[in-house]
Amino acid sequence: MQRKIAKTGVVGxxxxxxxxxxTVALRADMDALxxxxxxxxxxxxxxxxxxxxxxxxxHMASLLGVAKILSQMTDELEGTVKLIFQPxxxxxxxxxxGMIEEGxxxxxxxxxxxxxxxxxxxxxxxxxxxSGKYMASSDEIYINIKGKGGHAATPHLTIDPIVISSHIIxxxxxxxxxxxxxxxxxxxxxxxxxxxxxxxVIPENVKLxxxxxxxxxxxxxxxxxxxxxxxxxxxxxxxxxxxxxxIKGYPFLSNDIKLSEFFRKNAEDYLxxxxxxxxxxxxxxxxxxxxxHVIPACFYRLGTRNKEKGITSALHTSTFNIDxxxxxxxxxxxxxxxxxxxxxx
Numbered sequence: 001m002q003r004k005i006a007k008t009g010v011v012g013x014x015x016x017x018x019x020x021x022x023t024v025a026l027r028a029d030m031d032a033l034x035x036x037x038x039x040x041x042x043x044x045x046x047x048x049x050x051x052x053x054x055x056x057x058x059h060m061a062s063l064l065g066v067a068k069i070l071s072q073m074t075d076e077l078e079g080t081v082k083l084i085f086q087p088x089x090x091x092x093x094x095x096x097x098g099m100i101e102e103g104x105x106x107x108x109x110x111x112x113x114x115x116x117x118x119x120x121x122x123x124x125x126x127x128x129x130x131s132g133k134y135m136a137s138s139d140e141i142y143i144n145i146k147g148k149g150g151h152a153a154t155p156h157l158t159i160d161p162i163v164i165s166s167h168i169i170x171x172x173x174x175x176x177x178x179x180x181x182x183x184x185x186x187x188x189x190x191x192x193x194x195x196x197x198x199x200x201v202i203p204e205n206v207k208l209x210x211x212x213x214x215x216x217x218x219x220x221x222x223x224x225x226x227x228x229x230x231x232x233x234x235x236x237x238x239x240x241x242x243x244x245x246x247i248k249g250y251p252f253l254s255n256d257i258k259l260s261e262f263f264r265k266n267a268e269d270y271l272x273x274x275x276x277x278x279x280x281x282x283x284x285x286x287x288x289x290x291x292x293h294v295i296p297a298c299f300y301r302l303g304t305r306n307k308e309k310g311i312t313s314a315l316h317t318s319t320f321n322i323d324x325x326x327x328x329x330x331x332x333x334x335x336x337x338x339x340x341x342x343x344x345x
Contacts, residue, residue, distance in 0.1 A: 006098030012083040014070050016342070022079040024341045025110035025295075026066060026334055027096075027288065028059035029089035038318040053320045055118030055304065058327060060085060062116065062302075065331030070338065079342040082110055092140065092249050094287030105294055112259055112296045114337055115288045116330060120314055122277065122303030124323035127267055127333065129300045130279040131260035135253035136185065136213035137220055138285030139246055143168065143231050146241040149197070149204040161206040162195050164238045168231050169208065175226050180219065187213040187283045188227075213283050215252045224248075253289035256296035263298045266340045270333055302330045 002011040037044050037051035045051040052058075067083055084104060088095030105113075122128055145168070147161035169190055180186040190210035197203035212227065214220050228244045235242035267276045279301060291297045305312060306323035313319040 005102050005104060006087060006095050008087040009095060009099050009104070010085040011104060012067060012085075014067065014074070014081045014083070016074050016077040016079055016081075018078040019080045020108065022342055023082060023108045023110045024079065024338050025082040025084055025105070025113040025291075026063060026338060027084040027086055027113060027115040027291065028063035029056050029086050029095070029288075030060050031056055031087055031090050031095075033090060033316060035316070035318050039321050041321065051318070051320075053317060054090065054315050055320070055322060056089070058118050058302075058304070058322050058330065059116065061327055062330035062334060065327065066335045066338065069331065069335040073339070077339065077342050080108055081338050081342070084113075089287050092247060094250055094290065096287040096290040100290055100294060105291070110295060112256070112298070112341065113291050114263070114334065115291070115297070115299045116302045116334060117286070117299065118304045118315070118322055118326070119301035120305050120312065120320065120322070122301060123305050124303050124311075124326040125271070125329055126275045126277060126303035127271065127300055127329070128277045128279040128303070129255070129260055129264055129267070129298070130281065131255055131257050133215050133252055133254050134279065134282060134299065135286050135289065136187070136215055136283045137217075137252045137289070138249040139212045139220070139224070140249060141188075141190075141208070141210040141212055141227060142245040142247070143208040143210075144205060144243040145208075145231075145235055146205045146243070147202075147238070148240075149202050152197075152200040152202050155202065158202045159239045160202050161204070161240060162197070162202065164235055164240050165193065165195070165206040165208055167238075168234050168242075171230050171234060172227060175223055175230070179223070179226065180214070184219055185215055185281060185283060186219075186223070187211070188223075212246070213285065215281075217251070250285045250287045251289045251293055253286050253297075253299055254292050255298050256292070259296045259298045262341070262344070263300060263337060266337055267300075267333060270336045271329070302326055302333075
């Protein structure tokens with residue numbers, strides 16, 4: 001077992017007969033979120049203001065279950081399975097990037113990697129998969145407009161950064177509606193506007209915080225430059241200054257076509273065809289994407305919803321919970337997939 005990879009990551013290795021024959025990697029993320037849990041359950045978070053609101057505890061539990069299952073089959077199989085417990089999926093630059101840089105996909109190098117993530121929109125006992133491009137890249141945008149503050153009753157003596165910011169936000173929407181190709185999913189959203197003025201005070205500056213997401217690296221870089229150009233040029237036209245910082249986040253996640261087909265077939269064999277569903281493309285992001293740009297990867301969704309038990313809350317909410325029956329599906333299916341991958345020529 002390897003510890004302290006990318007600070008807190010852990011990698012376990014299960015070696016079967018002829019361990020060098022083939023290596024398969026399985027990944028679970030393991031960080032929590034700064035949310036105060038409001039569930040009334042025995043396993044409620046013991047730490048105030050911190051909870052597993054994205055199901056990463058279920059991911060860890062599933063992978064530990066896989067470890068227990070596979071460790072009892074060391075004389076029956078050939079090859080090696082890497083169990084990757086990865087930190088920091090929830091924050092840039094992401095734990096996957098650090099673990100890859102520190103050699104998690106080397107010595108031995110896996111021929112493929114699988115990851116699963118809970119999905120509260122899908123009933124417990126089911127899983128979902130999408131071949132090819134599945135989840136978007138994700139970048140953070142920070143725009144700071146520096147104007148000239150003053151009394152709101154004398155706007156002619158100011159360079160109003162609030163008005164300028166409104167022009168910038170509207171103009172930037174043209175990047176999606178008039179610059180992005182219609183067949184290229186793209187999102188540009190702003191979730192925070194910080195302007196420390198008052199009813200009668202025009203502030204000196206305004207800060208905008210947003211996100212940009214898409215599925216093509218060339219277009220991603222081009223759009224970054226357009227964001228900067230538009231924001232700076234509009235600010236200059238009003239006599240203001242503008243600083244734009246774009247922090248490049250996770251790349252888009254692409255499920256290997258052949259590996260996804262392999263997963264689908266074996267998941268149907270294990271769960272039944274009716275329990276394996278197609279997923280739509282998603283504009284959310286996941287740092288499992290880093291693995292998918294290095295080796296063949298398959299990222300699928302584990303259903304955790306149970307309406308009869310009142311388990312319906314979305315991810316990243318204070319009442320998120322899972323139907324614990326999903327853990328049986330999660331660990332059983334992942335172990336099954338690993339076994340099938342090892343025995344398939």
